[in-house]
Amino acid sequence: MxxxxxxxxxxxxxxxxxxxxxxxxxxxxxxxxxxxxxxxDDALNPERWQPAHPGTARLDLDELLARALAARPGEVPLFLSFDTDRPVVNVTSGAHPSVSEAAMHFASWDWTSGARVPPADNGEALxxxxxxxxxxxxxxxxxxxxxxxxxxxxxxxxxxxxxxxxxxxxxxxxxxxxxxxxxxxxxxxxxxxxxxxxxxxxxxxxxxxxxxxLAEPIVERWRQVALADLVAGRDGEGVPRQPSSLQAAVDAARAAAPGMVLQFVAFPGVAFTTNHHYAIFLHGNTPLTEHLVTPVLVDARDGTLIGLREMPWYAKALSLSKPLHFGDxxxxxxxxxxxxxxxxxxxxxxxxxxxxxxxxxxxxxxxxxxxxxxxxxxxxxxx
Amino acid sequence: MRTWGTPAAVGVISAAGLVSALLGDGVVDALATAAAAAPLAVATWALLARRR
Structure with missing residues (x-):
């Protein structure tokens, strides 16, 4: 040289x-x-929570959601996520679907009883x-x-x-x-x-x-381009006042993607979906595919299954980048x-x-x- | 070769370990982590054996 x-x-x-x-x-x-x-988290929150009825059937999601919203009057559901190691449903709610992240409220619920799960939040602020x-x-x-x-x-x-x-x-x-x-x-x-x-x-x-x-631009592109054909001609109205059954939508999504694991639900109007679709995200069950999600869209007006889409390459790259970056x-x-x-x-x-x-x-x-x-x-x- | 042989080998082995840890559980994870730890092993060896 x-x-x-x-x-x-x-x-x-x-x-x-x-x-x-x-x-x-x-x-x-x-x-x-x-x-x-x-x-x-485990070290700072040593008390181990146990479900009220371990091993029993889980509550209907519509019932659980109704209980969660009763505790937050005037709010609408935004996201629902599911713990992988315990029967817990996490409900994120807010005053309206486009509320800022800082104004969202997050609470966890026992899927076997509908009781509130006490937050294990020691050290969470830090x-x-x-x-x-x-x-x-x-x-x-x-x-x-x-x-x-x-x-x-x-x-x-x-x-x-x-x-x-x-x-x-x-x-x-x-x-x-x-x-x-x-x-x-x-x-x-x-x-x-x-x-x-x-x-x-x-x-x-x-x-x-x-x-x-680049997560935000990638998710936005995925939503606008990759999911656009799924909802073509079906969007453009406001969020439905009386959405169809959440449990039925989740069941339909599971049937459309057998063998996949439920990860989270985005409610109509939030960033991951349209104004009147449930977006139900499921992930694979192998060490590699557990990082890759597949969204299933269900019309929240009448419960019609719209379809599912595999992630495009750039969304897969984003999903795999998270574990590869944090080493977990x-x-x-x-x-x-x-x-x-x-x-x-x-x-x-x-x-x-x-x-x-x-x-x-x-x-x-x-x-x-x-x-x-x-x-x-x-x-x-x-x- | 003298300059690049060891760094290239360490890079390939650690990259293979880092990626293959994504592909399996249990024994695969253990082997992949061991491969990914190649930089630590080689750096430790060099710091002990190549000081002059």
């Missing part, structure tokens, strides 16, 4: 890293507790704060897109770092750490070693993070690995900033100059 190219890649690596480093540090620090959110900071900096879609841009910039930093790894390591065995040389050389070796071995993981987490920042898809050992690799990434980021600061403070000749000069001598020799 010519000296000029080395300097160009070095400039790109330095400045793409420096611009996004503060945000990457924040994402690593907030991501660490989020990886363990299940374990933290985890919610960390998730919001990690996801969108409390800025909504602009914040998400900004963090996505930082992810793209970090990808540039990683790729340019890989390009520079070759010239820097040309005369060294893999993994060499020159501890007897100056702190600057020692930390450069740590930076190179830890950066190159974690490359695959860093790229995976960064690129899936970028995809996750293969149990505690993988989560611990995720945490360890996050700490290593913090070291790589910190050492990068250190190397830049030391170079500026000492006005020392940049290490890249030495490498570029060597490369120049090699090119001259070859000529």
């Amino acid at each position: 010519s000296p000029r190219r080395i300097r160009t890649w070095s400039w790109l690596h330095t400045w793409s890293s420096l611009v996004c480093t503060a945000f990457l540090l924040m994402l690593c620090l907030t991501g660490l507790p989020l990886v363990f959110h299940d374990e933290i 985890m919610h704060f960390l998730l919001q900071l990690h996801t969108d900096l409390f800025l909504g879609l602009p914040g998400m897109l900004f963090l996505g841009a930082m992810g793209v910039l970090f990808t540039v930093a990683v790729v340019s770092g890989v390009v520079l790894y070759g010239p820097f390591m040309r005369k060294l065995d893999f993994g060499t750490v020159r501890t007897r040389r100056s702190p600057r050389v020692k930390w450069l070796d740590y930076h190179n070693l830890l950066g190159i071995v974690t490359l695959a993981w860093v790229l995976l987490v960064t690129l899936t993070g970028v995809v996750n920042t 898809y293969a149990g505690l050992p993988l989560k611990i690995l995720w945490a360890a690799l996050t700490v290593i990434t913090l070291i790589v980021l910190g050492s990068g900033v250190y190397l830049w600061l030391v170079r500026r403070a000492n006005a020392a000749p940049p290490l890249v100059s030495a490498v570029a000069e060597q490369a120049g001598r090699r090119e001259s020799g070859a000529a």
Whole structure:
């Protein structure tokens, strides 16, 4: 590689890293507790809730929904979700279907008795704060897109770092750490070693993070394009005042997608459906397909099954990006690995900033100059 | 090869582990996690054996 190219890649690596480093540090620090959110929830809420009638038939969903809405007079149902490990139905309600997320109300109900399940919310406020900071900096879609841009910039930093790894390591065995040389050389070796071995993981987490920042546009496109043909000619009116049976709609969806698992229901008027369709989302039952949902639309005016649609590729990419980003898809050992690799990434980021600061403070000749000069001598020799 | 052999091998093994953990449960998860941990193992080895 010519000296000029080395300097160009070095400039790109330095400045793409420096611009996004503060945000990457924040994402690593907030991501660490989020990886363990299940374990933290369990530790902070040790009392185990039990259903009133374990093993018995579950209540009709219309009855359960009526009880939930009786506790929230004047509100309409927005979403219904189902716990995977216990007979619990979660009801999200609000003053109207287009209410903001902050104004929604969430409550859990025992599917066997219709009794309210006490919220296990110790530590929930802190985890919610960390998730919001990690996801969108409390800025909504602009914040998400900004963090996505930082992810793209970090990808540039990683790729340019890989390009520079070759010239820097040309005369060294893999993994060499020159501890007897100056702190600057020692930390450069740590930076190179830890950066190159974690490359695959860093790229995976960064690129899936970028995809996750596009969640809102992706869902909106899916709703408008992919589901449009299902509801063509059937939309355009207001939300029905007396919607058809929820239980019948769910039964019809299950019959249309046998072997799939009920995940959640979006009520007419909310973002995931139209003004007069239940959108019933089911997911697969294998380790891979449990991350992929299939929506079934049922007309909420008369209970007619409209049909189901497999997710388009971009929605599948979004669904698979969530577990691949948070590392919560293969149990505690993988989560611990995720945490360890996050700490290593913090070291790589910190050492990068250190190397830049030391170079500026000492006005020392940049290490890249030495490498570029060597490369120049090699090119001259070859000529 | 001297420069890129080990990093390429670590990258391929860890990427295979990270993706295959999505495809199975139980033993598959354990094997996939072990493969995904290749960067930790190699970094630890290098830090112990390649200091000079």
